[in-house]
Amino acid sequence: MNFCSRIPRISSALIIFLLLTSACAAIGCRRAMFDQSRHKPLQGSSFFRDGMSARPLLAGTIPRGYLHTNEAFYNGLKGTNLIAELPMPLSRELLDRGRERYNIYCSVCHDLNGEGNGMIVQRGFPRPPSFHIERLRIAPVGHFYRVITYGYGVMYPYSARVPPEDRWAIVAYIRALQLSRNAPIEALSAEMGKPKNRKS
Numbered sequence: 001m002n003f004c005s006r007i008p009r010i011s012s013a014l015i016i017f018l019l020l021t022s023a024c025a026a027i028g029c030r031r032a033m034f035d036q037s038r039h040k041p042l043q044g045s046s047f048f049r050d051g052m053s054a055r056p057l058l059a060g061t062i063p064r065g066y067l068h069t070n071e072a073f074y075n076g077l078k079g080t081n082l083i084a085e086l087p088m089p090l091s092r093e094l095l096d097r098g099r100e101r102y103n104i105y106c107s108v109c110h111d112l113n114g115e116g117n118g119m120i121v122q123r124g125f126p127r128p129p130s131f132h133i134e135r136l137r138i139a140p141v142g143h144f145y146r147v148i149t150y151g152y153g154v155m156y157p158y159s160a161r162v163p164p165e166d167r168w169a170i171v172a173y174i175r176a177l178q179l180s181r182n183a184p185i186e187a188l189s190a191e192m193g194k195p196k197n198r199k200s
């Protein structure tokens, strides 16, 4: 009688003991992963001869997401030549986006028409050339893309602020600005002269 009444007490103590030990074991595993020996970024190491814990990157290593094999799109080049055609289809959306981005990033110097008389220039910054001069009218689109990407003379690069897609949109819009001054009359139709949103 005495013996039997002890059985449940022993087993519940055993269960608690087992639970505790398994919990400790689980926590122990976790801590071991936390505390494993490792190097913090830029920490020195006596293990390698160069004293650095980080290994030098293999030649040609490319960070994830930076494999830019499309030279035309990312660099405005085909071989060593500037590309003369947009590397994407021209669309109304592209031009609208280009106008919006141009007005934000470029018009402050180049002005809304591309003549180079933006507010910053009126306040003393060197005056850029007009986009309507002969040299820039015949310049291939790749030239404009690369000016935005790498800067030009005193103009600083915009690659950190304007992603490649938007650079091309801006280039397309600059072409439209140029065309607006120099379109041959034969290229215009009577339809184009009609004001928008008005029924004739």
Ligand code: HEC
Binding pocket: 102, 105, 106, 107, 108, 109, 110, 120, 125, 126, 127, 128, 129, 143, 144, 147, 148, 152, 153, 154, 155, 156, 158, 162, 170
């Ligand atoms: C802070 C003023 C400023 C801003 C903003 C600016 N530019 Fe310029 N840009 C200049 C100046 C100044 C030059 C002339 C640089 C020189 O010849 O030293 C120039 C030159 C250029 C040229 C002509 C290069 C050539 O072949 O002569 C192009 C094209 C151009 N910019 C495009 C852009 C575009 C597109 C943007 C917007 C993404 C932009 N710029 C924003 C000041 C600016």
